[in-house]
Every structure is written in structure tokens, then in C-alpha cells.
Amino acid sequence: MLIMNIDRELVEGACTNAVKDVIETMTGFNIDEHYKNDEEDHISTVEISGMMFIFGKRNAIFSLSMTKESAATIVAYMTGIPPFELEDEDLYDGVAELVNMITGRIKAQLINTEYYFDLTPPFTIVGKNHYIVHKSCVTNIFKKFIVENLEIDLKVYYLD
Numbered sequence: 817m818l819i820m821n822i823d824r825e826l827v828e829g830a831c832t833n834a835v836k837d838v839i840e841t842m843t844g845f846n847i848d849e850h851y852k853n854d855e856e857d858h859i860s861t862v863e864i865s866g867m868m869f870i871f872g873k874r875n876a877i878f879s880l881s882m883t884k885e886s887a888a889t890i891v892a893y894m895t896g897i898p899p900f901e902l903e904d905e906d907l908y909d910g911v912a913e914l915v916n917m918i919t920g921r922i923k924a925q926l927i928n929t930e931y932y933f934d935l936t937p938p939f940t941i942v943g944k945n946h947y948i949v950h951k952s953c954v955t956n957i958f959k960k961f962i963v964e965n966l967e968i969d970l971k972v973y974y975l976d
Contacts, residue, residue, distance in 0.1 A: 827931055827972075828957050834921035835880075835961055835970055838914065843893035843963070850960035850967075862969070863887070864907060865941045865948075866915030872933030875975040876956070878922075879948065880915050886966040887911050904942075912938035948973065 832849060839847050865881040882890075884907065888899040891910030895902075902910075916938040926932050941948075948971075957972035 826929065827926070828959075830922045830925040830931075831957055831970060831972065832959060833925065834918045835959075835968075838917045838921055839890065839961075839963055839968075842914070842917070843890055845890075845893065845964045848962045850962055861944065862946055863942065863944055864911050865946065866911040866938055867941060868915055868919050868938045869936040870919065870933045870972075871935075873930055874956075877948075877971075877973040877975065878915065878919050879969075879971045879973070880911070880918065881969045881971070882911070882967065886963070886968060889966055890914065890963065908940040908942060912940050 836847050839845060861883055862881045863884040864887045865879050867877060867879045870876045870878055887907045887910065888902055891902060891907055892899040894910055894914070897906065919935055923933060923935065956974045957970065959970040961968045961970065
């Protein structure tokens, strides 16, 4: 059991570091982890989720979910385009690219470990209050981040 906890800490730490590093680098915002990491503490109105499938020792789905306001703010700072000029497609592409950069950073952090993995191209799921239906106890990692008073939920669902 101790080995599983150490492995989980390694992967979870890589996820946390990657989210913080990429968002801070791309936007200049400070990002804080909200420590009540409980799935009941989710964003009340999820509107956009960026996702990728991960294939390796553990197959998983990586998702980053947020409101349209959060997406617009982050993508605006990433691209230099004012939020009010961003089209919906810009938001969807921006969130997918954000997930691509984060999972790429996680992959780089795990390169010399048994948790190195392959990725699919990123994609977005859009719709007010959407959610992913999954078997109970499948979500292995759940973290909430606060970026300039905006919330982002990170979830990693193991598929095996």
C-alpha cells in the first residue's frame, strides 16, 4: 500500500506542478491549489472541459474544466486577444491547447519513470453544467485551482 501512495504522490505532484507552471507561464497569473480536494467541491457551472486520453502504465482521461468566463480570461492572456473579441471556437481551441501544454509538461516530468505515457490529441467538451459519468471510485486525482478568483477543476480518471 505504501508503494501505491508514493506512486500516487509522484503522479499527483506532477499534475499539480504542470497546471501551476503552465498557467503561470502563459498568463502571468498566480494560481493556488484549493486544498478541499473533494469531488463534492466542484465548479457549480462547468461550461468547457479540455480533455486528453493518456496511455501508459495506467490508462486515463485527463480533464480540465471551467466556466466560460474562466476560459475567456485565461485564453485572452494566453493569446493577447481581449476576452470580448474571442469567438467560441477561440475558447475551445485555447482550452484544448492549455490541456495539451499541461499534459505535455506532465509527460516531461515523468519521462524517466515507469509512468511515462503517450497522448491523444486534445479535445473539448462544451455545454452548460456538463459532467462526465463514470463508475464510482474511478476518479483517482481531483484538484481545484483558483486563478485570479476563477476556478478550474482538474480530474484524472483511470480507465483500467
